[in-house]
Amino acid sequence: MLRYQAALAKALRDELANDEAVFVIGEDVRESLRGVSRGLAAEFGEERVLDTPISEQAFTGFATGAALVGRRAVIEFQIPALLFIAFEQIVDQAHKLRLMTGGQASVPVTYLVPGSGARLGLAGQHSDNPYSYFVHAGVKTVLPATAHDAYGLFAAAIRDDDPVVVFAPAAVLGVRDEVPDDPYVVPLGSGRIHREGTDVTVVAVGHLVHDALALAEEVAGEISVEVFDPRTLYPFDWELLAESISRTGRLVVYDDANRSCGFAAEIVATAAEELPLVAPPRRVTRADAVVPFAVDLERAVLPSRAQLATAVRQTLREEARP
Amino acid sequence: MLRYQAALAKALRDELANDEAVFVIGEDVRESLRGVSRGLAAEFGEERVLDTPISEQAFTGFATGAALVGRRAVIEFQIPALLFIAFEQIVDQAHKLRLMTGGQASVPVTYLVPGSGARLGLAGQHSDNPYSYFVHAGVKTVLPATAHDAYGLFAAAIRDDDPVVVFAPAAVLGVRDEVPDDPYVVPLGSGRIHREGTDVTVVAVGHLVHDALALAEEVAGEISVEVFDPRTLYPFDWELLAESISRTGRLVVYDDANRSCGFAAEIVATAAEELPLVAPPRRVTRADAVVPFAVDLERAVLPSRAQLATAVRQTLREEARP
């Protein structure tokens, strides 16, 4: 049994051992505030674990350049908002270089955000869950919910030849799971059904997977809830969702990102266009609001299990519109 | 009759004349490559029309600071990609300051992007239509389709006490329209039905409004198409769309932004959740792809009138799912 955070650390260690091209760069990665890179400088040398000045644009571009000549970079961003500073270097440079060079360039860079989302009291600039921006850009985007998947998806991201953003939600960093000793990958783009059900499919994202499972258990006598974990947000496993919906016919998306143009919007939109829903789909998301400091206010803008329960019940009462 | 671009220029001139607090800042705004600020330095003084070094982060933050102490800033961004560089300063600073200060701060800044979207041959980094990022962030976002609305919405944006991003699609900068001499505003958040119809509502965005109107005309004998122009993407005029859908029962969204988590996803998702659709909604959007240089390739990734026609016909053939 490993904690999620330790699974990330193990994946990073295994990949550094596995491939000499891999290196880590970020703020305080040698001391490793989050523990993901703790001890790695001692084990692999400081030249493979680079502490950088607070220069997100430059060190993000630096990773791109190293990748262009054969290295594989893993960047750790201390807080999600740093993605906003490096935004141009990710969505407009690293992501676009392959197409713009007609296939000449390969940019194997993994952007790790260990501690995404709100954690009670971190307020407006440290509580974002900015994955939908990368989905919109078409950047590969990963969000593991368990330690097992954290290991496998992080390893897969590092081995992938394209830029991949890996979000590790703050709320699951401590959650434990069985993690095999031997290296393995969870392929990008494959979803996972954590619990089968027949009445409604709940697509839950990141830490909300655990919350959705808890709800499914709670209502088990009454409603049969299927809990679907996308694991990779882009590319999304439409096939698996189509199968799920063909069984349940009903969809609720449970997502801790801003509502408008968020990940949940994409799932609901595509499902409405293409899947055989028998009732209107529903979203349970964060409000389109800046996260306020006081914990009661913070809780009020985040999606809740109570809202999920309401949405599930609501979709079960409804029929397809005439 | 004024061209769209001239309507923007008139709005800026009128607002500079109307309120001494207003100033303009951006690259080459005195010479004014796009003509939006031409002659304004001579008329209002160089201290109200600031040419800045190529420092998007700093000059965007500069506008925020000036706004915090009582000025009203209009920033012109020469190309849409510059929003990526200034991203943190917009979505994480200017946008959040009011909430984070508990209502103390007011940040009246307008971000004008005159020339958004693809224009045949500008390739990967100059062809983005990045408005959905701002909708996701919850930043007020405006995208006028006509010269009349360009004037009124730009003026409304400048007078608004919050940050507002105004996208002027490259493809409509030359389009002419009746623009009254006297100042007026088009309120943010109000949509516009350009053509009434009874069979299907086409929500078309920016320059695609004109394309949707052309299609509506083409198919008029066969299908009655209602053309809905949101004008403001955030906040969106749900009331007006609800009315429209209550008449037509069918929805196609025609949007020249990336598909995943794009503006069209939000409209389709909310409609699927909440509006009385009688058939599955459809999206016609840009592919999730970097815009390639060669014009045939570029055309292939952009949404087309032929795709719109197909989607409209498709939705008419379909019934609500059982």
Place this chain on the structure above:
Amino acid sequence: MKELYRTMRVIRRFEERTVDLVNANEIAGVTHEYVGQEAVATGVCSVLRRDDAITSTHRGHGHLIAKGADVSRMFAELLGRVDGLNRARGGSMHIADLSIGVLGANGIVAAGAPHAAGAAWAFREAGTDRIAVTFFGDGGINQGVLLETFNLAALWRLPLVFICENNGYAVTLSAEHSTAGSMVDRAASYGMPAEAVDGMDVEAVAVSAGRAVARARAGEGPSFVECRTYRFFGHHTAERTMKLGYRTDEEIAHWRERDPLELAGARLEPAERAAIDQEVEALLDESLAFARASERPLAEDALAFNYAALEPRRGVAR
């Protein structure tokens, strides 16, 4: 001097009490303690007027207190109460008081610098002699937005003062390992006066900052002051549990010998000093009592203050 010492003492004790409140879970999240750096905020703000503006950082409590913020309302903010300066919406990292020219603390390193530049410009254009100051750390001097702001400020001769609080570290990375060349040279290369000063000596800071402020007010453009200082505790309140090894005990002890409160306190009569200390304690007791008595905000108001106005507000059925 009495006033300077008193301000430093308020900051010190405010921070110490804040740590206790964090440890007792009365304050949510983390705070970044200003202990050790009191002379910087105090010295700089002592030469400012109430109508001058500052932008602060993640380590902002000291700046606010020195600029004259009401500590009762600061405590209320940290405790998440409606009487907080930010109505409980901001917390430690975003605490602000625009009525006294504090345009914002900031969760993002150096992001406030261009705000100060814009404010400085607006002050000048309005024909006033108000000026702006931006605080940032040794880590901040490697952020692009700050370096761009050096250029804008020097180019446009803005009435702006850059205060770099060099406390030796950006979290665990030493200034030595983060910054090529000297900070003073870097700033000076933009053509502005730049100097380093002993950031543990409040009077020295006041003298340097005073020169910079006078230049700004006289229309002579921006200046840069590097204040060499030290934070006595971890990067933030959560560091205590982390056992990081980036600083030696000797180094900490060495700097503690130059505790700015001791340096300044030694320049006062012992009785005078004791009286101030006592008065400060009473103030903080009272302030904290005020904060604790203040209401918590209502969850139903969670969406307030996001916009000046937003019409139509939400989706069809919401």
Place this chain on the structure above:
Amino acid sequence: MKELYRTMRVIRRFEERTVDLVNANEIAGVTHEYVGQEAVATGVCSVLRRDDAITSTHRGHGHLIAKGADVSRMFAELLGRVDGLNRARGGSMHIADLSIGVLGANGIVAAGAPHAAGAAWAFREAGTDRIAVTFFGDGGINQGVLLETFNLAALWRLPLVFICENNGYAVTLSAEHSTAGSMVDRAASYGMPAEAVDGMDVEAVAVSAGRAVARARAGEGPSFVECRTYRFFGHHTAERTMKLGYRTDEEIAHWRERDPLELAGARLEPAERAAIDQEVEALLDESLAFARASERPLAEDALAFNYAALEPRRGVAR
């Protein structure tokens, strides 16, 4: 010298023909002409090896030619043909040839600088003596990402050379009105050797750049060279229709007197020079013919090259 002149002549005539092709609508979009600046790319790349890396700018044709790119495939790229260096996906602003170390032109000012830094670091870590060069304009020197890269490069003593092509303007804004202090001082403040050189004199550029490259190759860290040059035409091909008044005819004439091709050409025998000119013309005729004969890409391949692999590719029914 013959080789240097020849390269400059190829660049000059490539650009002149490109403008004709844009005006004839054979090339879509706009291009940024390098005419007037040929000595910079040529002088700098003359001291590089094929396995060294460069990052280029929006005004990149000259850099590619000087680094040894195949002009047939460059023309093919600009004409949007499958034999283009970027298979018609990039066009003028993104033209690249990774096989000869051109990591990319760039549509975003200064955005390539950190790429060059990363490549330089990787070269050193691999135990090679390969180095990297990043080109940028006077406008680029005010971009945060570049200033951050100055720091990284100096801090980590990267084998990197910064080449600032100061052509006096960023679109319409003069360097004087964009840049506080001197560029050389700004770079030097990071602790790296920095100097300015006559950017119209290809041999002078080669000497300065050669020193910088030698330092980088010897493990002595980065250097900065400001090349003072001028663009003879507008910012881009679309400027012709704009009638902008930011430069005087006198200023242009003054700089044209120092045309780098004339300066270098004068150092050759007239017959020698004529022979080169003729040979270059033949090369360009041939190259353009090759490009025109190349196929246009197929619309059905529009989604190729976005990813190394993407599974599952698209939505359910698409």
